[in-house]
Amino acid sequence: GAVVSQHPSWVICKSGTSVKIECRSLDFQATTMFWYRQFPKQSLMLMATSNEGSKATYEQGVEKDKFLINHASLTLSTLTVTSAHPEDSSFYICSARDFRLAGRYEQYFGPGTRLTVT
Amino acid sequence: AQTVTQSQPEMSVQEAETVTLSCTYDTSESNYYLFWYKQPPSRQMILVIRQEAYKQQNATENRFSVNFQKAAKSFSLKISDSQLGDTAMYFCAETGTQGAQKLVFGQGTRLTINP
Numbered sequence: 099g100a101v102v103s104q105h106p107s108w109v110i111c112k113s114g115t116s117v118k119i120e121c122r123s124l125d126f127q128a129t130t131m132f133w134y135r136q137f138p139k140q141s142l143m144l145m146a147t148s149n150e151g152s153k154a155t156y157e158q159g160v161e162k163d164k165f166l167i168n169h170a171s172l173t174l175s176t177l178t179v180t181s182a183h184p185e186d187s188s189f190y191i192c193s194a195r196d197f198r199l200a201g202r203y204e205q206y207f208g209p210g211t212r213l214t215v216t
Numbered sequence: 217a218q219t220v221t222q223s224q225p226e227m228s229v230q231e232a233e234t235v236t237l238s239c240t241y242d243t244s245e246s247n248y249y250l251f252w253y254k255q256p257p258s259r260q261m262i263l264v265i266r267q268e269a270y271k272q273q274n275a276t277e278n279r280f281s282v283n284f285q286k287a288a289k290s291f292s293l294k295i296s297d298s299q300l301g302d303t304a305m306y307f308c309a310e311t312g313t314q315g316a317q318k319l320v321f322g323q324g325t326r327l328t329i330n331p
Binding site for chain 2 (some may be wrong): 132139144177204
């Protein structure tokens with residue numbers, strides 16, 4: 099149980115284009131999804147928190163117009179990197195949890211998406 | 217503010233040995249949860265063990281156990297009978313039970329199990 103998928107697992111795009119990453123909870127309903135960015139050999143950096151049906155909450159320093167997050171259903175959240183540049187190249191990871199489950203505060207993570215902007 | 221600190225960037229032990237990874241944290245919340253996550257070379261984050269702060273008993277999951285010292289704000293992970301598959305980055309994390317309930321991660325410890 100508690101499986102989270104991400105698609106694509108790896109994407110290359112040209113500078114100036116946009117790319118969309120999907121995060122799905124496969125066997126549970128995710129009231130909340132989180133998006134992280136991870137640089138090589140570093141820890142996870144939280145970018146934003148998205149609650150189903152409402153606007154995402156972005157962490158300080160994260161450009162909301164550049165990283166568009168949509169959480170339209172209880173099983174799907176998307177991250178769109180708009181007008182991507184080489185400095186946006188990174189490993190993006192989503193996680194999900196069901197806030198309605200009492201006492202269950204752990205997050206379940208997707209396998210990540212490696213984005214390379216050329 | 218919440219902070220999580222892992223002071224051991226890298227560790228290396230022989231297969232079948234026992235290894236302990238250290239973690240300290242700070243939080244202003246009265247109730248919170250602590251976790252150890254494993255990130256193998258595949259980069260998939262895997263939950264290893266969870267500890268509820270209001271429970272005094274240390275959590276155990278097979279070969280993995282924690283030493284939770286609430287007053288010292290310490291949360292170490294012990295891996296017994298280590299296996300080659302335990303080679304991974306290990307992250308300590310904390311979340312409060314109020315507000316945004318975000319996970320705060322430590323810097324990670326790279327653990328290598330040698331044959």
